[in-house]
Amino acid sequence: QKEVEQNSGPLSVPEGAIASLNCTYSDRGSQSFFWYRQYSGKSPELIMFIYSNGDKEDGRFTAQLNKASQYVSLLIRDSQPSDSATYLCAVKGGSQGNLIFGKGTKLSVKP
Amino acid sequence: GAGVSQSPSNKVTEKGKDVELRCDPISGHTALYWYRQSLGQGLEFLIYFQGNSAPDKSGLPSDRFSAERTGGSVSTLTIQRTQQEDSAVYLCASSFLGPGGEQFFGPGTRLTVL
Numbered sequence: 001q002k003e004v005e006q007n008s009g010p011l012s013v014p015e016g017a018i019a020s021l022n023c024t025y026s027d028r029g030s031q032s033f034f035w036y037r038q039y040s041g042k043s044p045e046l047i048m049f050i051y052s053n054g055d056k057e058d059g060r061f062t063a064q065l066n067k068a069s070q071y072v073s074l075l076i077r078d079s080q081p082s083d084s085a086t087y088l089c090a091v092k093g094g095s096q097g098n099l100i101f102g103k104g105t106k107l108s109v110k111p
Numbered sequence: 112g113a114g115v116s117q118s119p120s121n122k123v124t125e126k127g128k129d130v131e132l133r134c135d136p137i138s139g140h141t142a143l144y145w146y147r148q149s150l151g152q153g154l155e156f157l158i159y160f161q162g163n164s165a166p167d168k169s170g171l172p173s174d175r176f177s178a179e180r181t182g183g184s185v186s187t188l189t190i191q192r193t194q195q196e197d198s199a200v201y202l203c204a205s206s207f208l209g210p211g212g213e214q215f216f217g218p219g220t221r222l223t224v225l
């Protein structure tokens with residue numbers, strides 16, 4: 001059973017701090033990695049994707065991938081209260097067509 | 112339209128009735144996915160279409176669930192003889208490429224089975 005694991009949180013950080021969200025996956029053949037943000041009562045919104053080992057930066061967001069450790073993370077710099085949401089990690093495995101989603105980490109940014 | 116659309120946005124039905132949920136993907140997207148999300152839970156994969164064919168139906172929870180896609184565009188998810196445990200938000204996503212492409216989600220259909 002291929003799995004994607006995330007700490008459910010809540011992760012609470014003060015406004016302006018760096019929020020670090022982590023995700024591990026079981027399928028060593030996984031190829032593509034995605035971070036989605038989901039506000040309460042809304043559908044998931046794609047914010048980052050990463051395919052290669054290393055860091056990928058987009059504005060205040062940085063995705064980090066370490067395939068050897070089967071670990072992907074999302075850093076949010078200068079966190080804002082509007083970043084408060086549940087962050088879903090999703091992984092496309094080596095053999096199947098669908099994404100496997102983690103259960104998400106709830107982030108709360110306090111003013 | 113610019114994004115994935117789904118209808119209806121809300122559906123309340125009685126146990127035992129059949130329901131149809133519709134998804135209209137982003138124009139030009141070849142792949143379409145159905146997920147469901149129960150309250151406070153993660154996303155559960157149901158089925159994936161590449162064009163009009165469904166290479167992966169592994170997530171359909173029972174034979175009461177079926178889906179089709181016509182013209183490489185609109186998809187319908189049908190749930191027959193609904194049960195209370197079917198209550199959830201049903202989400203549709205589409206991607207330009209097949210597996211591995213970035214998926215964009217619609218707003219979802221909230222299904223409540225009384």
